[in-house]
Amino acid sequence: MGIRLVIVDDAPFIREVLRHIFAKTEIEVVGEAVDGEDAIEIVNRENPHVVLMDIVMPRKSGIEAAAAIIKDFPAMKIIACSTVDQNSMVMRALEAGCCNYVTKPFTAEVVLKAVRNAAASISKEAGI
Ligand SMILES: [Mg+2]
Numbered sequence: 366m367g368i369r370l371v372i373v374d375d376a377p378f379i380r381e382v383l384r385h386i387f388a389k390t391e392i393e394v395v396g397e398a399v400d401g402e403d404a405i406e407i408v409n410r411e412n413p414h415v416v417l418m419d420i421v422m423p424r425k426s427g428i429e430a431a432a433a434i435i436k437d438f439p440a441m442k443i444i445a446c447s448t449v450d451q452n453s454m455v456m457r458a459l460e461a462g463c464c465n466y467v468t469k470p471f472t473a474e475v476v477l478k479a480v481r482n483a484a485a486s487i488s489k490e491a492g493i
Contacts, residue, residue, distance in 0.1 A: 368484040371396040371411055373404040373427065374419040374446065379469070383417065386473045392480055401425025408434050408441070415483045417476070418463065420447045420454045428454065428461045435462030440490065442483035446471070 370392050372383045380397050387394050395411045398404035400422045408416060416434065420427040431443045445458035445466040455466050464486065467479050 368392045368415060368480060369395045369411065369413040370480060371398060371404070371407055371413040371416045373398040373401075373416060373422070373430070375399050375422040376419075379419070379446075383476070386476055387480075390477065392477070401427060401430030404430045405433055408438070412438075414442065414487055415480050416441065416443045417467075417480070418443050418445050418458075420445055420451055420458055428457050431458060431463050432461040440487060442487060444479050444483055 368391060370387065372380055372394055374380050374383070384394060395413055396407040398407045402424045404416070404418065404427075405425075418427040418431055427445060431445065434441060434443060443463045445455060445463040446469055447454050447458070447466060448469045458466060464483055465479050467475055
C-alpha cells in the first residue's frame with residue numbers, strides 16, 4: 366500500500382527537502398501546506414494517512430492545526446517537526462494528539478522511518 370502524506374511547513378526550503386526525501390519511495394506526497402489553516406484545508410481534501418506538521422507557522426500553529434485535525438480524523442497520524450530550540454513545544458504537540466516528532470535539521474533516514482512507523486501503526490490499530 367502506498368502511504369499518502371501531506372507535508373506542512375511555512376519554509377519553502379524545508380518542503381523542497383522533504384519532497385526530495387520522499388521521491389522514489391512508496392510514500393506519495395499528496396499535498397503541501399504552508400501554515401496551519403492551509404493544513405486543515407488540505408488534509409480535509411486529501412485525507413492522507415500521515416501528516417508531517419511543522420510547529421511554528423504563521424496564521425495557525427502546528428499545535429492548533431494538529432488538535433483540530435485529530436478531532437475530525439482520530440485515526441490520522443501526525444508527526445510534529447520542530448527545531449531543537451522549540452523542544453518545549455514537543456510536549457504540547459504530543460498532548461495535541463501528534464503520534465511522534467522529528468527534530469530539524471533531520472536526516473532522510475529519520476524522516477522516512479517516522480513516516481513508515483506512523484503508517485504501520487494505522488494498520489496495527491485497525492487490526493489489519
Ligand atoms: Mg516554521
